[in-house]
Amino acid sequence: MTAGEPLYLDANATEPLRPEARRATVEALDLTGNPSSVHASGRAARRRLEDAREAIGERFGADPGDVVFTAGGTEANALALAGLGRERRVLVGATEHAAVLAAAPAGAATVPVRRDGTADLDALAALLAADAGAPALVCLMAANNETGVLHPLADAAALCRAHGALLHVDAVQAAGRVALDPGLADSTALSGHKLGGPPGAGALLLRPGLHLPALIGGGGQERGRRGGTEPLPAIAGFAAAAVAAKPEAADRLAALRGRLEAGALAAAPEAVVVGADAPRRLPNTSCILLPGVAAEAQVIALDLAGVRVSAGAACSSGKVARSHVLAAMGLGAEAGCAIRVSLPWDAPDDAPERFLLGWSAMRSRLSRRAA
Numbered sequence: 072m073t074a075g076e077p078l079y080l081d082a083n084a085t086e087p088l089r090p091e092a093r094r095a096t097v098e099a100l101d102l103t104g105n106p107s108s109v110h111a112s113g114r115a116a117r118r119r120l121e122d123a124r125e126a127i128g129e130r131f132g133a134d135p136g137d138v139v140f141t142a143g144g145t146e147a148n149a150l151a152l153a154g155l156g157r158e159r160r161v162l163v164g165a166t167e168h169a170a171v172l173a174a175a176p177a178g179a180a181t182v183p184v185r186r187d188g189t190a191d192l193d194a195l196a197a198l199l200a201a202d203a204g205a206p207a208l209v210c211l212m213a214a215n216n217e218t219g220v221l222h223p224l225a226d227a228a229a230l231c232r233a234h235g236a237l238l239h240v241d242a243v244q245a246a247g248r249v250a251l252d253p254g255l256a257d258s259t260a261l262s263g264h265k266l267g268g269p270p271g272a273g274a275l276l277l278r279p280g281l282h283l284p285a286l287i288g289g290g291g292q293e294r295g296r297r298g299g300t301e302p303l304p305a306i307a308g309f310a311a312a313a314v315a316a317k318p319e320a321a322d323r324l325a326a327l328r329g330r331l332e333a334g335a336l337a338a339a340p341e342a343v344v345v346g347a348d349a350p351r352r353l354p355n356t357s358c359i360l361l362p363g364v365a366a367e368a369q370v371i372a373l374d375l376a377g378v379r380v381s382a383g384a385a386c387s388s389g390k391v392a393r394s395h396v397l398a399a400m401g402l403g404a405e406a407g408c409a410i411r412v413s414l415p416w417d418a419p420d421d422a423p424e425r426f427l428l429g430w431s432a433m434r435s436r437l438s439r440r441a442a
């Protein structure tokens with residue numbers, strides 16, 4: 072990104088494509104074979120697919136045979152819920168992404184969160200103990216897409232193990248941004264475009280030996296766990312992006328985010344950074360609530376000032392829905408005044424200062440309009 076261009080601060084919606092991912096995707100586009108074909112062209116495509124599987128496995132601590140490629144994070148979550156949730160009672164975190172909430176069965180129990188957005192582990196323990204005889208599947212995300220808040224997954228995993236429950240982790244936002252402990256979850260959902268790959272590929276990582284019935288049948292691909300010809304170019308780009316996305320970049324993003332938040336709070340002391348009290352947040356994410364100013368108006372005015380951010384849960388369809396995440400954290404109508412600023416991997420060094428200029432222009436524009 073160079074000066075004069077719009078400032079893209081919506082990485083949690085989609086990360087900019089990494090150059091390594093672009094190269095790998097374009098190379099794979101020229102492989103004509105179907106990985107299921109037995110001739111030489113098919114075998115070349117199969118080799119590329121298995122290279123990508125190995126790279127993803129190595130990067131996230133899974134055996135390559137336990138990496139199931141999907142079309143993205145939504146499908147990876149749906150596959151876990153449908154396959155592992157079968158004949159288990161399902162418990163889902165209150166702030167899970169719509170991809171998990173929509174895939175959960177109607178009778179699923181909700182694990183509440185505390186005001187800082189972290190899962191209430193006392194409540195989880197009580198829910199698990201309440202029907203101790205029935206096997207359970209617990210779904211908790213590694214990091215929230217709106218606030219960046221990280222759940223205490225090690226403690227949650229210990230509770231699940233103690234109660235014989237499976238733990239599914241939606242790591243779509245956390246993967247590549249913070250280190251993930253590969254031993255914690257029974258299944259982990261990933262999405263290529265959230266870590267700098269092209270859209271169209273994701274994965275579900277499974278604990279060794281865990282049986283996963285397919286959600287989509289078909290030609291027996293992915294060891295019978297996901298039918299359909301694998302989207303090789305997107306998968307190759309996903310793997311290259313996963314290798315390139317280093318949690319070490321977190322310190323730089325956290326420093327930029329720190330300057331951005333400090334500047335916003337100095338300019339508007341009434342502003343609140345939602346989730347800032349949580350013990351851990353994603354380094355790139357800031358949910359800033361400006362009381363009395365509708366998030367939609369903020370996003371439009373910021374866009375006019377050349378700064379691209381999201382409002383609330385706007386990752387779905389461009390519509391701004393009331394955020395169930397902020398509601399679960401105890402916020403009322405003021406939740407409609409929160410924007411999400413998410414720094415991409417290639418955020419420029421002066422991103423905080425450029426955001427603050429745009430923010431100040433946005434605030435003057437909106438206060439002139441209100442006057």
Ligand SMILES: Cc1ncc(COP(=O)(O)O)c(C=O)c1O
Binds near residue numbers: 148243
């Ligand atoms: C936490 C989380 N899970 C799942 C998804 C869905 O991922 P995909 O866009 O790859 O389907 C998203 C997308 O915003 C997300 O933020």
